[in-house]
Amino acid sequence: MLTPAICTMGEDSHRTQYDVLATLGPGRHLMMGDDPRLPKMPDRPTLADFFRHRFVPMVANHLLQSAELARRAGLDETVVMACLLHDIAMAGLVTSDHGYWGAQLIEPYVGEEVGWAVRNHQVLRYFPDDSVGYRYPDAYVRYFGADYRPPDHIRHAYDQARGHRWYMTGRLITLNDVYGFDPGAAVAIDAFEDLIGRRFRQPKEGLGFDNSPVAHMWRTMIWPRNSL
Ligand SMILES: [Fe+2]
Numbered sequence: 452m453l454t455p456a457i458c459t460m461g462e463d464s465h466r467t468q469y470d471v472l473a474t475l476g477p478g479r480h481l482m483m484g485d486d487p488r489l490p491k492m493p494d495r496p497t498l499a500d501f502f503r504h505r506f507v508p509m510v511a512n513h514l515l516q517s518a519e520l521a522r523r524a525g526l527d528e529t530v531v532m533a534c535l536l537h538d539i540a541m542a543g544l545v546t547s548d549h550g551y552w553g554a555q556l557i558e559p560y561v562g563e564e565v566g567w568a569v570r571n572h573q574v575l576r577y578f579p580d581d582s583v584g585y586r587y588p589d590a591y592v593r594y595f596g597a598d599y600r601p602p603d604h605i606r607h608a609y610d611q612a613r614g615h616r617w618y619m620t621g622r623l624i625t626l627n628d629v630y631g632f633d634p635g636a637a638v639a640i641d642a643f644e645d646l647i648g649r650r651f652r653q654p655k656e657g658l659g660f661d662n663s664p665v666a667h668m669w670r671t672m673i674w675p676r677n678s679l
């Protein structure tokens with residue numbers, strides 16, 4: 452297998468990982484197609500299939516718990532859907548700039564407001580909003596240290612989001628963004644199938660095969676170890 456460059460930067464293997472090419476020949480090939488260690492995905496995968504078979508279980512659980520919290524609070528379906536998807540990039544693709552990657556993944560399939568909120572929740576999380584009782588997360592002090600300050604581009608994105616008409620939708624993600632990560636409080640994706648049916652335009656060909664501008668991103672999660 453070749454490890455994606457994004458995962459080897461800063462590691463010794465970044466300089467050597469292509470050495471494997473010299474060892475290939477009859478009976479020894481690079482991985483292409485289904486990774487035998489992963490559950491095989493259905494031919495026409497749905498959002499729920501990614502929750503069940505691909506996402507990091509802890510992050511999938513975090514998404515489900517956040518959406519459940521928003522639903523119990525009686526919030527609009529737009530907010531519940533945004534909560535269900537807000538960390539989807541961390542669940543299946545990359546962590547750095549996860550709000551932006553996540554928004555890109557879902558934009559062809561959700562309302563514009565959901566995409567906006569997912570993109571912007573990432574920067575909104577750094578900034579308190581007393582009007583709704585949102586404080587800088589204690590967890591971030593633990594994660595990044597007490598003296599961490601977001602860089603300028605994050606501050607600029609925050610200033611822009613603050614004045615946007617959908618600001619509160621993004622803000623409500625951060626309010627329902629639970630850091631419980633309680634593995635015992637498991638909520639199944641089944642509990643959201645109705646909501647997904649109403650709010651997520653699932654392509655009939657399956658995610659990854661609808662020829663949308665982001666189909667390749669879903670295919671990468673189906674076959675994350677494809678060499679090319
Ligand atoms: Fe997030």
Ligand SMILES: [Fe+2]
Nearest residue numbers: 537538628629
């Ligand atoms: Fe989150």
